[in-house]
Amino acid sequence: MASVNFLYRSRKRDANLSLRLLYRHDKKDFTVGGKTKYLISKEYWIKKHPLKRIKDIDIANKQTEVNQELNKIENHILEAFNRTHPDNISKEWLQDVMDDYYKPSLEPNRKLDQLLAYYKDFIEFKKNEITSSTIKKYKTVQNLLERYENTLGRKLLIKDIDLLFQKDFENYCLSKSYSKNTIAKAVRTIKTVCNHAKYNGIETSYQLEKLKPKFKKVENIYLTFEEIEQIENLEKADDIDPKELTESILNARDWLVISCYTGQRVSDFMRFNKDMIRVENGKPLIEFTQKKTNKTMTVPLHKKVLDILEKRNGKFPRPISDQKYNDYIKDVCELAKIDNIVRGSKKQETFPKSKIYRKIEKDYKKYELVSSHIGRRSFATNFYGQIPTSYLIYVTGHSTEKMFLQYIGKSNKDLALELTKYF
Known part of the structure; x- marks a missing residue:
């Protein structure tokens, strides 16, 4: 039986972790030392990594990141150990194993300093x-x-x-x-x-x-509850020709409403189907695995989503490609008269026939800026202040509250005004 320990053996503020391979053979204990190329700070390793009950999400995320890398190194070493006779284990052997682990950056004749x-x-x-x-x-x-x-x-x-x-x-x-x-x-x-x-x-x-990337604050384009209601009621609008409400338009419309009340990415909600739904304590929930994060999610279904399922005999709308969805929901929002002028950016050809496209910032009609991401942002923005932020973060999958607040464009002033509700 063998095990691997990791140690910080340096007086420097930042250093690569050392490791020890410990194993028993012929009733004798052996220890072989080696070096990783995993750079870490002394302060983190000594004061923060050993913590058990962590409230600081940044430290928790860092601990997860470090543990994942160290687990990979440990598994790599133990797999090699299990393939090798103990008499052949040595410091040189361990170094070869570590070199093999870092093979992508150690291939011969590759100029990887470039x-x-x-x-x-x-x-x-x-x-x-x-x-x-x-x-x-x-x-x-x-x-x-x-x-x-x-x-x-x-x-x-x-x-x-x-x-x-x-x-x-x-x-x-x-x-x-x-x-x-x-x-x-x-x-x-x-x-x-x-x-x-x-x-x-x-x-x-x-x-x-x-190096500090300089991001420019952009307007967060989202659909208000009133605008979502306009979208829901397309069939009731007197100034819309029924012929314009094709099956494809209504299909995309229903997906858009679903996205506004589930807060998921198009890569996830477009895969929803009735088999993912289960009922707990009388409450319908949908369970799925996020494509981007590989996280298993369980999200309650809003009444608006249930209404769509009911009119579709328990089924979700027909899945379509991301590109078609993006095109159709612009048409949906144009039909719903979501055409107020807002500041934003979208890809446009830099000049005719150049075939070079760049994001151009200027004033647009709002429906022109609608894309597949708008449902997720609308969910987060509309329900902020109505649902506890920790629950919203769970649904959207943001790693920290800071990231979530940046996502919905909340500043310190906005937070201060929210706080006045409790005074």
């Missing part, structure tokens, strides 16, 4: 942990980096990613008409990749942690 070379391996390394949509976002940033690197006429090294890089990269993106938030997301992604490289022992700039 940003794009490492970036490609990073995506490969993460492909089983993230969704296809996230991989697509990573590759979009990779393509942007390749175009930027071509303008430099040289290969970017991971250690080149510093404040000077950020400024020059942002200027390049602005010259290509990218929005400030698209640029900020790209910088954040590049920083994530570089931090991953840092944990794997590759040199990074001492300024890496100083």
Whole structure:
């Protein structure tokens, strides 16, 4: 029987964790020491990681992240141990096992100190942990980096990613008409990749942690309860030609209402079916696994959702593609006269026949800015203050209250005004 222990054996503020493989053979105890490439702070490891009852969600999330990585390392070592005769176990053997664990960053003849070379391996390394949509976002940033690197006429090294890089990269993106938030997301992604490289022992700039993506506050587009009611009552509107209310329009309309009262992503609610519904204490619940997070969710069904199921003989609307859904719900909202002017951004061709699309911020009719995400945001915004925030966070799946409040666009002033209700 073997086990693996992890230790912090350094006087430095941040260091890679050490490990010990302990096992018994021929009635004798053996210990073999080794080194991981998992970088961690001394303060966290000593003061925060051992905590059992954690109220701070950030510490809890960090503890989960660390434990997941250490469990992977431990399992990798123990699997190798079980395939090896104890007489062959040594410090050199353990080092080979660890090298094998970090193989993506140790392949021979690969220049992984170069940003794009490492970036490609990073995506490969993460492909089983993230969704296809996230991989697509990573590759979009990779393509942007390749175009930027071509303008430099040289290969970017991971250690080149510093404040000077950020400024020059942002200027390049602005010259290509990218929005400030698209640029900020790209910088954040590049920083994530570089931090991953840092944990794997590759040199990074001492300024890496100083990179702070500059996000611009945008208007949160959502549907009010009154607007949702207008959408529900399309058939009752006197100024709508019944011929316009096609099966496809009404099908998308019902999905839109469902999304506004369940708070889920289109990748999840579009998979809803009656077999997912169960009744507990007389209350109908829907149980499913979120596609993005792989979390099993149990969400109560609002009366508005039950009304739609009742008129459809207990069935959910017909599933359609994300693209068709996005197109139809714009038509739905236009028919419902949700056409007040709001500030927002949407992708448009930069100039005719350029085939280059960028998000353009300006004033639009509200229905033009409606997309599949609006139901989830409407749920979170409309029910904020009516339902305890902790319950809303459970339904939406946000990791922290801070993230949730940013999502619905609540500022300190908004929170202060909410607080006055209790004085």
